[in-house]
Amino acid sequence: MKATLAVLVENHPGVLSRVAGLFARRGFNIESLAVGPTDNPEISRMTIVVDGDERVIEQIKKQLNKLVDVIKVSFIEPENSVSRELVMIKVNTEPEKRSEIIGIAEIFRANIIDVSRDSMIIELTGDKDKVNAMEEILRPFGIKELVRTGIIAMNRGSKCIESPEQ
């Protein structure tokens, strides 16, 4: 079972190593981790996708809560949320294939953000399935390089994840 956690943390140096260290030490599996500041410069938000049974995921939440730098841990439920990931793919583009690749990018509503004689960088935003699908389709052309940001997620509607003092 996979779970997505939104973790508000103090925007301090060393917080990431505390969180990463906790996962390594207790043998929890991180599938994806993305982190960046929020609208409040004191607070960063991590989106962590973890894999484990219900008991493990409950432990992860409780152990995260024990870290002093962690302000709040919330679950993001897949059915009531949107999740996105950004990926950049540098793909081989022999001249005769170029238009075909541009066509694929259009179908996926992806952007071409760099073009050279024999390669292109395609930028795509989407949920995990969309990113995977595009990767599969581009693979026969020859993927030279691929980088993903990790998933970020947010609840739908007016429900918000706020720090206790907001």
Added chain:
Amino acid sequence: MTGAEVLLKALEEVGVEVIFGFPGGAVLPIYDALYNNRKIKHVRTVHEQGAAHAADGYARATGKVGVVISTSGPGATNLVTGIANAYMDSVPMVVLAGQVSTDLIGKDSFQEVDICGITLPITKHSFMLRDKREILKTVREAFRIAKSGRPGPVVIELPKDIMASETNMEEQKEDFDLSFRVLSEKINSSHDEKENLEIAVEMIMKSERPVIYAGGGVKLSGASSALKTFAEKICCPVTTTLMGIGCFPHNHELYLGMLGMHGTPWANLAVSECDLLVAVGARFDDRVTGKTDEFAKNAKIIHIDIDSAEIGKNVRVDLSLHGDAKELLSRLIEIVPEKRHGDWLKRIEYFKNKYLLRDSRRELTPRYVIEEINELTEGKAIIATEVGQHQMWAAQYYKFEDSSSFITSGGLGTMGFGLPAAIGAKVGRPDKVVFDIAGDGSFEMNCHELLTALRYDIPVIVVVFNNRSLGMVRQWQEMFYGGRFSHSDLGDVADYARIAEGFGAAGYRVTRSDEVREAIKRAINEEKPAVVEVVIDKDEKAVPIVPPGKPIYQMLGID
């Protein structure tokens, strides 16, 4: 004022009276400030590990936060075992670790080490101080974090230049970090306790064979008397973990003694047969549960703990009450009706009579020695221990009268802990007679701390059970490794009484049972650091013992 002077002021403000430590280059500004300080006593140990354990022993004996200071680099790394020990046993401690000046950090400078990084997995929290205006706030936060909720060690890394810098109290920042401000709110935001308390009462009323399993959390929360009232009201037998020893009166008819690997047969059998187990401030450690699938197999489990991460971590529980043990027990006492469990108590009485531990009073056995110490001190001494067979003997045979008088390394199992911990305990409780019960192997690990006891006139008594071997290792090798005594024989080389005398302490060597009382008595009366070496049989065992990985009702060494 210098940063170091602000640091000492801050320490005074949070109530620090004594710190244990060892000076060095990076902390010279702090030691310079200590030179003129009249409010804070400093005890210099021989080795930083000893300082950390002494701060730990002090904290356990007094209930205050223990404070230890070291220089950067090797001074700081020498603290690591002591920090891990405090972490595993939830001891409130603040570690003041020196650091090289900020302009040298990250350059592999002389005596530079990332002590916050090294101690990340063994601290409750840590601070890398980088702003001279945050000294006061950091100290306040560190002490609050060390003490609050489930206590633990907190490291503050103190760069030399910040301690030497010009600053004052006025420019110290007053505001706390956001994460600190929400700390208690975050920890306490659990479920509706009232409803759960009612469910707990229902479970208690339904049970016919309940057992309370009490751990170190009862002591930390000061819940001993609430536990007694609760147990009496529902007529429920109580067993304690190693860490919980002392939290329930030893001579009480409901007391079962310790459970687990070296627990009493009746405690282990009662837990195995009970239909309700109420765990209070305990964490289902593998030394307690044995084979977890078989542990309290027929029982519903209620788990009371302040650390919600402990609930459901090692075993499944049927109901959890998350919060302070004293508060939750008091609320339960209010709403639970009185109960009697005549048949169940009779069943336990039957176990007690059946497995009565053999008493061999006249021989020079470990049990005899511990019982003599118990009689001479009327169960009122503080007993620190090292780790091994002697630790189990002390746990089994000393009849503790007071909840803060057994000081032992339960979680980490640190050989060499006992002597410095006893020194720390005696500093905190000079009114108490303080013993370190030791084995020869453990004593050798930190015996140099006798010098600390002598230099500061801290009269602790070390009782060294000399069996010329690493007894617990030898016992396991005999029982589980076919008698192949690999590297556990120490040989008849050392004369521990004379070693003590060499340091300047009193030394007594006891080889016959009729010499025990006299030696212990003299050691107590002379009020100076002393070592009483007791020569015992190599084949003395810590029994009963549950073989590793076996259910706790399968004990060896009982008739």
